[in-house]
Amino acid sequence: MIPRIRTSTKLILSMIIVFSTISAQPKLSFHLGGGFYSPSLGYLDPDSNNVIPSLSTFGKKILVDWGIKYQFYPNLRLGYSRSNSYHTGKLGDSDYLRTLSYRMMSIETFYYPRKRMELNFMLAPMYNKGIIKLTAKATSTDWNTILGSYGNNNVNLSTEGEMTKRWFGLASMIGFRYYIYQWFAIDGKAGFIQNAYSEKKWKLQKEKVVGPTMNIKKLPVFKVHFIFGW
Numbered sequence: 034m035i036p037r038i039r040t041s042t043k044l045i046l047s048m049i050i051v052f053s054t055i056s057a058q059p060k061l062s063f064h065l066g067g068g069f070y071s072p073s074l075g076y077l078d079p080d081s082n083n084v085i086p087s088l089s090t091f092g093k094k095i096l097v098d099w100g101i102k103y104q105f106y107p108n109l110r111l112g113y114s115r116s117n118s119y120h121t122g123k124l125g126d127s128d129y130l131r132t133l134s135y136r137m138m139s140i141e142t143f144y145y146p147r148k149r150m151e152l153n154f155m156l157a158p159m160y161n162k163g164i165i166k167l168t169a170k171a172t173s174t175d176w177n178t179i180l181g182s183y184g185n186n187n188v189n190l191s192t193e194g195e196m197t198k199r200w201f202g203l204a205s206m207i208g209f210r211y212y213i214y215q216w217f218a219i220d221g222k223a224g225f226i227q228n229a230y231s232e233k234k235w236k237l238q239k240e241k242v243v244g245p246t247m248n249i250k251k252l253p254v255f256k257v258h259f260i261f262g263w
Contacts, residue, residue: 060104064220066258068096068116076183076245077120077131084182086122086129093120098256102141110141114157116256125178127169134162135226137204151210151218159202161228163235163244166195176237183232183243196237198244202228210260218260227251 071094076082078093100114113136120131139157146152167175176194206224213219228249235244 060262061101062104062110062260062262063101064099064114064258064260066098066220066256068098068254068256069094070096070226070252070254072118072252073248074245075247077247082182082245084124084179086120086124088120088122092118092131096135096254096256098258100137100139102139108143110139110143112139112141113137114139116254124167125175127167127175130164130166130168132162132164132166134164135202135204136160136162139204143210149212151212153208153210153220153222155204155206155208155222155224157204159204159226159228161200161202161230163198163200164195165197165244180237180242183245185242194238196235196242196244198230198235200228200230202226202230204254206254206256216262218262220258220260222254222256222258224254225251226254 074081074088074093077085078088079085096116096118098114098116100112102110102112102114104110115137116135118133118135120129122129137157137159139155141153141155143151143153165179167179169175204224204226206222208220208222210218210220228251230247230249232244232246234241236242
């Protein structure tokens with residue numbers, strides 16, 4: 034009888050310790066950070082299109098990241114995140130802005146090999162968006178210039194606007210996270226993002242136009258995030 038009581042006591046204590054550890058982990062977390070990748074941005078960089086403003090390393094290779102995740106199971110998280118690439122400058126008399134937004138709905142599994150250390154794996158379908166925007170008092174001439182460089186003819190524009198495109202993708206990454214405090218951690222991830230992108234059917238003022246021929250089908254990515262949890 035006594036051995037059974039001891040066994041039951043040990044089991045109860047073990048369960049208390051496990052559930053205390055689980056409940057101590059932040060259920061909701063928010064991250065800020067950046068990433069590095071090396072896309073081939075055909076007709077979006079000065080090397081392939083002399084119409085485009087000068088492009089820095091930040092505009093070509095750096096991603097600005099933010100996102101939020103919720104832990105709905107002891108070792109699973111669901112989340113939404115965005116990785117944005119920006120390029121700004123002057124095109125003729127217009128202000129030029131190009132944005133590529135990689136938007137992810139992620140599921141992440143993880144475990145703790147040691148105290149404060151976490152290994153994780155993330156899989157995320159993506160719904161991405163590209164924007165090319167010109168803003169000035171009169172941009173029709175500059176739009177004709179940039180659209181002509183993509184091979185478009187007879188596109189008549191009278192006002193400023195933005196050129197947009199949406200496409201699907203998939204991201205897969207592995208990561209390592211270190212908890213400095215219970216509510217604050219640093220997370221590094223490495224993996225790939227794959228894009229089903231085509232330069233056809235960009236939209237500008239309800240017209241379908243041909244866009245840049247970006248080669249972004251499979252891209253290696255490295256990211257570093259600061260994690261805030263509560």
